[in-house]
Each structure stands twice: as C-alpha cells, then as structure tokens.
Amino acid sequence: GATIELDELTKRYGHSAQPAVDGVSMEIAAGETVILVGPSGCGKSTCLRMINRLIEPTSGRILINGEDVTGIDPVKLRRRIGYAIQSSGLFPHMTVAENIAQVPKMLGWSKSTVRDRVEQMLDLVGLDPREFHGRYPRQLSGGQQQRVGVARALAADPPVLLMDEPFGAVDPITRDHLQDELIRLQHELHKTIVFVTHDFDEAIKLGDRIAVLREQSHIAQFDTPEAILTN
Numbered sequence: 369g370a371t372i373e374l375d376e377l378t379k380r381y382g383h384s385a386q387p388a389v390d391g392v393s394m395e396i397a398a399g400e401t402v403i404l405v406g407p408s409g410c411g412k413s414t415c416l417r418m419i420n421r422l423i424e425p426t427s428g429r430i431l432i433n434g435e436d437v438t439g440i441d442p443v444k445l446r447r448r449i450g451y452a453i454q455s456s457g458l459f460p461h462m463t464v465a466e467n468i469a470q471v472p473k474m475l476g477w478s479k480s481t482v483r484d485r486v487e488q489m490l491d492l493v494g495l496d497p498r499e500f501h502g503r504y505p506r507q508l509s510g511g512q513q514q515r516v517g518v519a520r521a522l523a524a525d526p527p528v529l530l531m532d533e534p535f536g537a538v539d540p541i542t543r544d545h546l547q548d549e550l551i552r553l554q555h556e557l558h559k560t561i562v563f564v565t566h567d568f569d570e571a572i573k574l575g576d577r578i579a580v581l582r583e584q585s586h587i588a589q590f591d592t593p594e595a596i597l598t599n
C-alpha cells in the first residue's frame with residue numbers, strides 16, 4: 369500500500385454556486401481500507417475522481433506516499449492507482465482478457481507477462497480463466513462483471529485501489545459474497561483502498577476506518593467502525 373493525504377481538496381463544477389467538495393482533508397495509512405459513506409450527491413465520487421485525476425481539483429493537494437500528484441501526468445497514475453466502478457466500467461467490445469490486460473498493455477508489459485497476469489487475476493477473483501477469458505461483458509452475470517472489474521483494477525498491481533460503489537449493481541446475496549472476497553483479498557494484498565458507498569452496513573463491514581460525509585463532503589465523523597457504532 370501507499371499513504372494518501374488529501375489536503376483541503378475542493379471541487380467546484382463550472383459556475384455552480386456551491387462547491388461539490390469543500391475543503392476535505394484526510395490522511396489514509398498504507399494498507400488501510402477507508403470507506404467514504406454519505407448520501408447521494410455529497411461528493412464521494414468527485415473525491416475519488418480527483419484522486420485519480422479523472423477531474424482536476426479546483427484547489428487543494430493530493431499526496432500519494434508524500435508526493436504531490438496534482439501536477440503529474442494522469443497516465444503515470446495508472447500504475448499506482450487501480451479503479452473499479454459499477455459494471456459499466458468494463459469495455460463492452462473487449463473480451464474479459466482484453467479488459468483485464470488493458471492497463472498492463474498500456475504500461476508496455478510483454479505479451480507473455482500480460483497473458484500470465486490475466487490468468488492470475490481471474491484466479492484471484494474466483495473465475496476459471498479457461499472458461500471466462502474469451503467472453504464479452506454481456507455474457508457475464510452482474511456479479512461476474514464486478515469480479516472482472518476488480519481483476520482489471522488490480523492487474524497492474526497498483527498500491528492504491530479506488531472503488532466507487534463497485535457492488536452497487538448486484539443482488540444482495542452476490543454482494544455479500546463479493547464483500548467477503550474483498551476482505552479476503554485485502555488480507556492477502558494489503559492495498560490502500562478508498563471505497564465509496566451510500567450503504568452504511570457495507571461501510572461497517574469493510575472499513576478499517578469510515579469517513580461519514582455530509583453535503584459537500586464535510587466530514588461528520590472519521591473513525592473505526594467500532595467507534596462509530598458506539599457513538
């Protein structure tokens with residue numbers, strides 16, 4: 369894992385009167401899983417999208433392992449940050465293997481290394497490589513798509529994983545399985561994970577610490593699940 373520090377991070381979209389995210393500051397330890405939980409529209413996705421430079425902050429800084437990444441080339445971030453979102457994150461015209469291989473290929477990994485890595489990632493998320501590597505996303509169940517999304521996010525072995533409601537589109541039973549698997553994976557891989565959800569139970573189950581956000585990502589509480597449950 370790597371440390372992440374958000375320093376007075378603010379985002380104002382266009383000419384909107386209110387910032388979507390208003391000066392959020394937070395320190396996340398290496399290997400820690402932090403959950404951002406809060407109502408729809410409170411700026412959770414905006415925070416994640418600033419961390420991986422899909423959008424530019426209006427002001428403030430993001431430090432990864434102490435390095436300010438607000439100025440660096442977003443493509444350079446791909447090897448440090450994996451990103452998993454709801455099932456729509458997979459490219460429909462690419463096979464499972466091509467989806468998983470995309471970032472490693474972009475980083476210039478050799479063909480054989482990429483091929484081995486795809487197989488390893490499918491094993492890791494519990495999908496038989498022989499059965500699944502040639503399928504297209506539409507030929508997968510919602511839960512299988514989410515697994516591939518996680519495999520894709522992990523493919524380049526980034527120290528940081530950003531997950532935006534990754535299990536939001538699956539049924540409750542499958543979601544429960546995927547949550548258990550994420551906990552198992554986290555024991556194995558020790559990634560620094562920032563995980564967004566509006567589901568408080570999910571936050572309690574998965575978080576080392578939970579940031580409870582109000583409108584504009586103002587932090588109401590930032591603590592362990594145990595401390596939050598007793599408050």
Ligand code: ADP
Pocket residue numbers: 381382388406407408409410411412413414415
């Ligand atoms: P959450 O992930 O907590 O649901 P978002 O980060 O998606 O919240 O949105 C926070 C606020 O920013 C909302 O008011 C939303 O309407 C606004 N917003 C999000 N994306 C854009 C955008 N691309 N342009 C303008 N406003 C946006």
Ligand code: ADP
Pocket residue numbers: 420422442443445446449450451471
């Ligand atoms: P492009 O400009 O062609 O989309 P990018 O280098 O921006 O190329 O990224 C290619 C794809 O990689 C994106 O569409 C995105 O889905 C995926 N991706 C992989 N890692 C990340 C990340 N950390 N943040 C955002 N997107 C990522």
